[in-house]
Amino acid sequence: METEVIKPKNRIHPHKFTLWVGIGSIVMMFAGLTSAYIVKRNQAGWVTYDLPKAFWYSTLIILLSSITLQLSAKAFKERAMSKYRMLILSTLILGVLFIVLQFMGFKNLYNQGLDWKSHVSVSFFWVIVLLHAAHVIGGIITLIVMFLKAFSTKTRIYSMVPIDLICTYWHFVDVLWIYLLIFIIMIK
Amino acid sequence: MSTVTAHASTHHEAHGDEHQEHHHHETFITKYVFSQDHKTIAKQFLVTGIIWAIIGGLFSVIFRLQLGNPEATYPFLEDFLGHWAKGGKLQPEFYYALVTMHGTILVFFVLTAGLSGTFANFLIPLQIGARDMASPMLNMLSYWFFFLASVIMMGSLFVQTGPASGGWTVYPPLSALGDASSGSKIGMDLWLVSMAMFVVSSLLGGLNYITTILNMRTKGMSMTRLPLTIWALFFTAVLGVLSFPVLLSGAILLLFDRNLGTSFFLSDIVVAGKIMPNEGGSAILFQHLFWFLGHPEVYIILLPAMGMSSEILSVNSRKPIFGYMAMVGSLFAITILAFLVWAHHMFVTGLNPFLGSVFVLLTLLIAVPSAIKVFNWLTTLWRGNIRFTPGMLFAIGFVSLFISGGLTGIFLGNSALDIHLHDTYFVIAHFHIVMGVASFFGMFAGVYHWYPKMFGRYLNNTLAYIHFWVTIVGAYLIFWPMHYEGLAGMPRRYYDFSNWESFKNFGGLNQFISIIALIVFAAQLMFVINFFYSIWKGRKVTNQNPWGANTLEWTAPIRPGHGNWPGEIPEVHRWPYDYAKDGKEFIPQDVPVGADESKH
Numbered sequence: 001m002e003t004e005v006i007k008p009k010n011r012i013h014p015h016k017f018t019l020w021v022g023i024g025s026i027v028m029m030f031a032g033l034t035s036a037y038i039v040k041r042n043q044a045g046w047v048t049y050d051l052p053k054a055f056w057y058s059t060l061i062i063l064l065s066s067i068t069l070q071l072s073a074k075a076f077k078e079r080a081m082s083k084y085r086m087l088i089l090s091t092l093i094l095g096v097l098f099i100v101l102q103f104m105g106f107k108n109l110y111n112q113g114l115d116w117k118s119h120v121s122v123s124f125f126w127v128i129v130l131l132h133a134a135h136v137i138g139g140i141i142t143l144i145v146m147f148l149k150a151f152s153t154k155t156r157i158y159s160m161v162p163i164d165l166i167c168t169y170w171h172f173v174d175v176l177w178i179y180l181l182i183f184i185i186m187i188k
Numbered sequence: 189m190s191t192v193t194a195h196a197s198t199h200h201e202a203h204g205d206e207h208q209e210h211h212h213h214e215t216f217i218t219k220y221v222f223s224q225d226h227k228t229i230a231k232q233f234l235v236t237g238i239i240w241a242i243i244g245g246l247f248s249v250i251f252r253l254q255l256g257n258p259e260a261t262y263p264f265l266e267d268f269l270g271h272w273a274k275g276g277k278l279q280p281e282f283y284y285a286l287v288t289m290h291g292t293i294l295v296f297f298v299l300t301a302g303l304s305g306t307f308a309n310f311l312i313p314l315q316i317g318a319r320d321m322a323s324p325m326l327n328m329l330s331y332w333f334f335f336l337a338s339v340i341m342m343g344s345l346f347v348q349t350g351p352a353s354g355g356w357t358v359y360p361p362l363s364a365l366g367d368a369s370s371g372s373k374i375g376m377d378l379w380l381v382s383m384a385m386f387v388v389s390s391l392l393g394g395l396n397y398i399t400t401i402l403n404m405r406t407k408g409m410s411m412t413r414l415p416l417t418i419w420a421l422f423f424t425a426v427l428g429v430l431s432f433p434v435l436l437s438g439a440i441l442l443l444f445d446r447n448l449g450t451s452f453f454l455s456d457i458v459v460a461g462k463i464m465p466n467e468g469g470s471a472i473l474f475q476h477l478f479w480f481l482g483h484p485e486v487y488i489i490l491l492p493a494m495g496m497s498s499e500i501l502s503v504n505s506r507k508p509i510f511g512y513m514a515m516v517g518s519l520f521a522i523t524i525l526a527f528l529v530w531a532h533h534m535f536v537t538g539l540n541p542f543l544g545s546v547f548v549l550l551t552l553l554i555a556v557p558s559a560i561k562v563f564n565w566l567t568t569l570w571r572g573n574i575r576f577t578p579g580m581l582f583a584i585g586f587v588s589l590f591i592s593g594g595l596t597g598i599f600l601g602n603s604a605l606d607i608h609l610h611d612t613y614f615v616i617a618h619f620h621i622v623m624g625v626a627s628f629f630g631m632f633a634g635v636y637h638w639y640p641k642m643f644g645r646y647l648n649n650t651l652a653y654i655h656f657w658v659t660i661v662g663a664y665l666i667f668w669p670m671h672y673e674g675l676a677g678m679p680r681r682y683y684d685f686s687n688w689e690s691f692k693n694f695g696g697l698n699q700f701i702s703i704i705a706l707i708v709f710a711a712q713l714m715f716v717i718n719f720f721y722s723i724w725k726g727r728k729v730t731n732q733n734p735w736g737a738n739t740l741e742w743t744a745p746i747r748p749g750h751g752n753w754p755g756e757i758p759e760v761h762r763w764p765y766d767y768a769k770d771g772k773e774f775i776p777q778d779v780p781v782g783a784d785e786s787k788h
Contacts, residue, residue: 029433
């Protein structure tokens with residue numbers, strides 16, 4: 001018996017859709033924090049400070065990691081599995097490097113006496129950036145799982161869905177970081 | 189050759205097979221505890237919600253004892269509250285803890301998780317024709333995060349310094365400074381951690397509800413053929429997904445303030461003669477973050493009740509719902525407006541009066557969609573062939589309470605009047621009627637209506653009628669007099685009014701309210717007994733469609749297994765409100781449209 005499958009019309013995979021709604025939700029959390037920041041900034045006693053260089057370097061790194069991840073998705077599509085593994089690993093390393101650089105940035109701030117409780121404007125920076133880093137760490141954990149799965153000899157993965165999901169999420173945290181950086185530079 | 193339409197049904201089939209397979213070697217743990225079946229998860233939410241409702245209700249009874257008879261002592265209270273009721277008299281600190289936890293429990297754990305957790309889980313797949321949720325795994329996690337939140341909140345009741353006691357809105361500075369009161373210590377931290385878990389739970393649930401409704405509908409189930417319950421649950425989920433994260437951000441900042449020495453919400457504070465080091469924060473900022481969730485939360489609670497009442501009113505009037513598209517449109521309008529009115533909770537915070545008047549306008553605009561809904565419910569009832577089932581009575585009760593409570597909202601929405609009425613019993617009366625009791629009525633309507641589908645048995649009708657009449661009469665007797673107390677300026681959250689010359693004369697009224705509250709609480713216990721007794725001993729359902737309803741859940745077997753329909757998922761050919769059409773009492777959604785059938 002033959003089975004003919006009629007392709008759905010533009011129907012998005014439920015898991016991808018769920019991720020998009022989830023992204024909407026994360027955006028709302030950061031919108032809440034950044035609008036609180038704006039409200040607070042208009043009140044008296046706001047201090048400004050220079051962003052440590054490490055945060056700038058981390059921006060470059062996360063942009064680069066988005067590119068390697070996109071290339072790994074392409075490699076996966078072409079079934080170039082060793083290339084895929086290498087690119088996933090590079091993304092993973094760049095992701096960890098991003099966190100390390102952010103940590104160094106925070107250490108620098110701390111050494112300048114700008115710790116999380118020094119002043120409200122600095123506190124906001126700590127909380128917002130740490131929460132973003134927590135989201136990046138979530139992505140890193142997912143990448144580790146995908147990297148290990150890529151070596152599994154028992155099962156062969158053909159579905160594009162997981163790689164599409166992590167691509168969307170990773171680009172999202174990337175864009176979110178760019179937004180936060182611009183926000184913090186513009187609204188000091 | 190067979191043709192499979194990939195209209196998500198390939199996905200369904202995959203799911204279905206998977207579940208069928210599970211079905212054979214399901215253990216007690218996978219079937220009842222860590223279940224991924226949306227129906228079991230719904231029941232888990234419902235039972236947990238009922239347990240919380242008993243606790244939250246009991247708290248109100250205890251603090252009503254204090255308000256009704258501030259001079260009296262109740263030695264039995266000391267037996268189970270210990271040092272919180274020394275000598276049988278409630279300690280003032282514990283009174284605050286009780287009102288705080290009453291609000292927290294009822295608003296979040298009962299009327300959010302217990303209400304949409306139950307009915308979104310139960311009804312969405314069954315009414316849209318899906319085997320399960322888009323992600324049964326996330327759905328299971330949603331319940332277990334709620335369970336974790338429940339355990340933490342429950343635990344906070346037993347810590348030595350007592351649970352959080354700064355009011356359910358946990359405004360700083362009281363909530364931000366551990367030294368401010370006994371209820372600001374570890375109880376407050378546990379409250380925040382529990383609420384963070386709760387937010388995760390409601391986000392996981394909400395994501396699933398939205399995706400399932402938009403992506404998993406059966407063939408023929410276009411958006412305009414969705415039952416109004418589903419529309420309401422959809423907008424509820426949208427509200428939750430967009431507003432809970434903002435509460436989470438407020439809670440995170442508060443946790444930082446409490447434990448890491450930051451000053452987001454604190455500035456220039458003196459506690460017990462000691463100047464606190466915090467500088468530069470703003471307590472009002474928290475109110476903005478809180479009410480940006482807090483107001484949509486009102487509709488997260490109310491919309492499911494609206495949706496279920498719409499459905500039940502139509503089924504039991506044996507008439508199509510009046511103005512289906514207007515109902516959907518007004519749900520949408522309420523959802524949008526819900527995000528634009530939060531500052532009406534903050535008219536007395538020194539808000540810029542111009543900003544205040546903008547919020548007055550936006551708040552009063554909510555009257556428009558609300559009035560459309562009320563008009564449509566009444567016109568649905570009008571000349572209907574009404575069957576007064578318990579579910580129907582509660583749905584009608586919901587409409588009554590929504591009108592009564594909605595009208596006082598027009599008073600409170602005016603900033604000029606609100607300055608007088610703010611934080612008085614008028615506010616208590618308003619939101620208890622329009623949001624608390626009305627939503628409870630929607631929930632009861634849903635439980636009575638869908639109980640046969642949930643458990644394959646009926647609830648006892650006599651007890652149900654007693655439950656309804658005691659509750660509706662009692663609710664009005666409790667909350668109506670509070671409007672007068674509030675107009676006279678009687679403030680909320682006070683432990684004892686007997687020392688005020690101006691409020692002394694309300695002593696008798698307060699006593700009366702307390703007695704009625706006790707009776708109404710007893711009636712709820714009767715419902716709980718009916719509920720649990722009927723699961724095992726209730727009259728068995730023998731008719732697949734006991735109410736003669738059109739929606740898809742009644743085409744599933746009386747006790748549906750995991751996957752809901754043993755064979756193919758029914759195809760939908762019409763909207764769900766073909767009642768009294770072409771001489772037929774009702775035409776279910778899966779009946780194909782006849783050649784000579786008239787258009788609705």
